[in-house]
Amino acid sequence: MESIKSCRSCASSKLTQILDLGVTPLADALVKPENLDKPEGTYPLSVVYCEQCTLIQIRETVPPDVLFCQDYPYYSSFSEALLKHSAANVAEIIARRKLGPQHLVVEIASNDGYLLKNYHAAGIPVLGIDPASGPAQRAMDIGVDTLVDFFTPALAQSLADEGKQADVIHANNVLAHVADTNGIVSALATLVKDDGEIVIEVPYVKDLIEHVEFDTIYHEHLCYFSGIALDKLFRRHGLYLNDVRRLSIHGGSLRLFLGKQEAVQDSVKELLAQERAVGMDTSTYYEDFAQRVDQLKHDLLALLQKLKSEGKSIAAYGAAAKGATMINYVGVGAELVDFVVDRNSYKQGLHMPGQLLPIFAPEKLLESMPDYLLILAWNFADEIRAQQSQYAERGGKFIVPVPKPAIL
Numbered sequence: 420m421e422s423i424k425s426c427r428s429c430a431s432s433k434l435t436q437i438l439d440l441g442v443t444p445l446a447d448a449l450v451k452p453e454n455l456d457k458p459e460g461t462y463p464l465s466v467v468y469c470e471q472c473t474l475i476q477i478r479e480t481v482p483p484d485v486l487f488c489q490d491y492p493y494y495s496s497f498s499e500a501l502l503k504h505s506a507a508n509v510a511e512i513i514a515r516r517k518l519g520p521q522h523l524v525v526e527i528a529s530n531d532g533y534l535l536k537n538y539h540a541a542g543i544p545v546l547g548i549d550p551a552s553g554p555a556q557r558a559m560d561i562g563v564d565t566l567v568d569f570f571t572p573a574l575a576q577s578l579a580d581e582g583k584q585a586d587v588i589h590a591n592n593v594l595a596h597v598a599d600t601n602g603i604v605s606a607l608a609t610l611v612k613d614d615g616e617i618v619i620e621v622p623y624v625k626d627l628i629e630h631v632e633f634d635t636i637y638h639e640h641l642c643y644f645s646g647i648a649l650d651k652l653f654r655r656h657g658l659y660l661n662d663v664r665r666l667s668i669h670g671g672s673l674r675l676f677l678g679k680q681e682a683v684q685d686s687v688k689e690l691l692a693q694e695r696a697v698g699m700d701t702s703t704y705y706e707d708f709a710q711r712v713d714q715l716k717h718d719l720l721a722l723l724q725k726l727k728s729e730g731k732s733i734a735a736y737g738a739a740a741k742g743a744t745m746i747n748y749v750g751v752g753a754e755l756v757d758f759v760v761d762r763n764s765y766k767q768g769l770h771m772p773g774q775l776l777p778i779f780a781p782e783k784l785l786e787s788m789p790d791y792l793l794i795l796a797w798n799f800a801d802e803i804r805a806q807q808s809q810y811a812e813r814g815g816k817f818i819v820p821v822p823k824p825a826i827l
């Protein structure tokens with residue numbers, strides 16, 4: 420592991436620490452039953468603000484081949500909400516750009532083909548790029564052509580040399596995952612055609628801070644983006660942030676539309692102005708975050724301990740990466756929560772990193788009927804509650820941990 424001395428975007432060494440989450444295991448390094456006695460790798464996790472370009476980032480860089488290996492357990496297609504969100508995005512872009520068989524759409528971090536399959540079904544050529552071979556194989560099985568590799572400037576150049584520049588590039592929830600922040604943006608600029616478009620989704624740091632979504636901080640996420648920080652980053656590589664939308668997905672995200680020609684719309688000007696108005700271009704904006712995170716930790720622990728002292732049983736829903744940060748930072752172990760359930764069959768039978776809570780299929784809920792269900796995948800709380808209506812009808816109650824622990 421390396422610890423940065425300068426900003427990943429602008430290289431300034433003026434970094435101000437805003438949060439220390441201690442030493443944690445890797446959020447997606449789920450533990451196999453046969454390894455339960457073996458020590459897990461743990462890494463420090465701390466968040467800094469760049470005084471020059473305003474980018475929020477973690478100090479620690481864990482090598483990508485450790486993070487996104489063959490066993491990488493995240494498969495996008497387990498959420499109906501995400502599938503709907505992606506299909507709607509694709510339909511809009513096909514219609515607006517009048518895409519057809521003569522075009523090429525590339526997705527970086529294409530995972531199991533959850534997004535590109537919509538273009539493929541419409542007869543538009545696609546290429547996915549993803550280093551995690553498990554999800555990539557799933558994509559290929561459904562006909563989504565996929566390169567199992569890391570997306571680098573060299574790979575972008577070799578695709579461009581082969582005549583495979585893209586009309587549209589999607590890069591959802593991947594910008595933050597790449598340590599060479601300038602490298603990935605320059606690679607996007609290389610791969611997109613001069614009249615092409617890049618559509619990027621990132622979790623929005625304003626939502627993270629305002630709703631205390633501290634659990635979305637883990638080693639896979641190196642950067643936490645604002646419009647101000649992104650605009651500076653893109654311009655350095657001849658790309659213009661021309662349009663932007665705020666989305667509710669993943670606790671609040673930005674969808675960014677970039678091109679090689681400058682055509683900045685009011686949406687971008689308004690977003691940047693709003694960010695400046697609340698002070699996101701100063702470290703003051705982030706000053707009380709650590710204290711609010713600590714309050715949430717205290718409140719959640721107190722709630723779970725009170726329920727246990729009343730003889731109630733508690734389980735958790737969602738073996739999400741963010742769930743690992745939540746249970747490890749708050750200290751939610753087997754004395755409080757009996758087990759975790761998750762629909763992702765690749766996670767079932769494994770254990771959460773750190774606290775080692777066992778992961779089962781959601782059917783276990785109706786069999787065991789815990790009194791309370793802590794929703795660790797709170798970003799999909801509506802979907803999960805709808806799906807678990809039988810659990811609720813039988814008297815089960817839900818706990819949502821952010822922005823403030825609440826029983827629903």
Ligand code: JHZ
Nearest residue numbers: 493497498592639737738739740741761762763796799
């Ligand atoms: P979910 C991942 O984070 C990892 P995670 C990654 N680093 C990233 O950037 C973000 O996504 C965007 C399960 N589930 O998506 C599926 C059910 O079991 O919030 C997942 O295991 N039933 C790439 O892991 C987990 O919950 C359901 O009905 O924090 C959700 O994880 C639903 C909706 C989900 O992301």
